[in-house]
Amino acid sequence: MRLLNASGCLDALTAPEVARELDAFVTKTVTPLPREGNAPTRIAEVEGGMLNAIGLANPGRERFIADTLPRLAELGVPFWVSVGGFCAEDYAATCERLNVDEVAAIELNLSCPNVDEVPENVGDVVAAARAASTKPLYAKLSPAADVAETARAAEAAGADGLSLVNTVKGLALDERTLQPVLARAIGGLSGPALKPIALAAVYACFRATDLPIVGMGGVSSGRDVLELLAAGAADVAIGTALFADPGAPARIRAELGAELAAFGFATADNAVGAAHGAGDATLDPESRLRLEKHLHTGLNMAG
Numbered sequence: 001m002r003l004l005n006a007s008g009c010l011d012a013l014t015a016p017e018v019a020r021e022l023d024a025f026v027t028k029t030v031t032p033l034p035r036e037g038n039a040p041t042r043i044a045e046v047e048g049g050m051l052n053a054i055g056l057a058n059p060g061r062e063r064f065i066a067d068t069l070p071r072l073a074e075l076g077v078p079f080w081v082s083v084g085g086f087c088a089e090d091y092a093a094t095c096e097r098l099n100v101d102e103v104a105a106i107e108l109n110l111s112c113p114n115v116d117e118v119p120e121n122v123g124d125v126v127a128a129a130r131a132a133s134t135k136p137l138y139a140k141l142s143p144a145a146d147v148a149e150t151a152r153a154a155e156a157a158g159a160d161g162l163s164l165v166n167t168v169k170g171l172a173l174d175e176r177t178l179q180p181v182l183a184r185a186i187g188g189l190s191g192p193a194l195k196p197i198a199l200a201a202v203y204a205c206f207r208a209t210d211l212p213i214v215g216m217g218g219v220s221s222g223r224d225v226l227e228l229l230a231a232g233a234a235d236v237a238i239g240t241a242l243f244a245d246p247g248a249p250a251r252i253r254a255e256l257g258a259e260l261a262a263f264g265f266a267t268a269d270n271a272v273g274a275a276h277g278a279g280d281a282t283l284d285p286e287s288r289l290r291l292e293k294h295l296h297t298g299l300n301m302a303g
């Protein structure tokens with residue numbers, strides 16, 4: 001199991017000591033052209049988490065490649081680039097430019113709730129990126145639609161893994177005026193409130209595909225990591241928790257060690273898929289075969 005940050009929740013160049021606590025760093029989503037993002041207010045605290053409507057503010061592909069990428073390469077932490085766009089060609093063009101040794105993997109952001117331009121069909125985007133890229137490709141999906149079906153489309157189009165989940169839409173109203181707090185009104189909900197949604201998405205996709213999953217959504221403790229592993233995540237990312245606690249990666253690792261020991265798991269990889277009881281009578285034969293394969297792979301990885 002690797003511990004990562006969730007895209008947009010850590011700037012490795014301003015907090016390199018936090019990035020070095022991770023097994024891999026994931027960048028903020030990079031789009032072909034620079035974006036200033038949405039007008040403020042872009043962040044609001046809500047029950048069980050936060051809302052953000054940043055709108056993919058980033059320096060754009062060319063400045064990222066010229067300025068940010070060489071500095072990330074000096075960190076000594078493998079890094080993944082989160083790639084965004086508004087049509088399949090956008091994604092493919094950026095992926096092609098990222099076929100360089102320094103980039104460990106690419107996460108295709110197919111699910112930002114804070115931009116008006118919605119990407120095309122997930123299968124088309126993944127297929128275009130696949131044709132352009134030599135890197136492992138992770139498809140980052142929204143839990144809002146039928147995530148298992150979307151995951152199958154991403155797998156069929158050549159994705160190597162899934163990142164689950166992005167935020168879901170939420171609204172916060174001002175206490176006194178009853179007007180939306182965010183300038184765009186609706187933003188993406190992240191933090192503890194997202195955890196059951198993330199668990200459900202990971203659980204469903206573990207059964208629906210053969211792809212390794214990076215689980216995320218409301219992780220703030222070792223117990224949260226253990227639950228995502230049990231639901232079927234092979235790796236886990238920390239997002240919102242990093243804003244309040246930059247020491248979260250080291251703390252969560254220590255807590256996870258204690259949780260694994262309490263449950264008798266020799267390694268984190270042994271816990272992957274533990275929530276999928278082998279005696280589940282609701283499983284169809286195809287899902288059962290896949291499940292057995294997953295669990296077998298997990299055991300092999302651990303051994």
Ligand SMILES: Cc1cc2nc3c(=O)[nH]c(=O)nc-3n(C[C@H](O)[C@H](O)[C@H](O)COP(=O)(O)O)c2cc1C
Nearest residue numbers: 006007008029052109165166190191217218239240
């Ligand atoms: C302020 C903020 C910015 C984010 N920016 C991105 C982004 O650029 N690309 C992306 O794929 N996800 C982005 N996300 C979503 C996170 O990567 C993650 O999927 C989500 O927050 C759920 O994890 P969490 O509950 O641990 O925060 C952002 C989330 C927050 C809170």
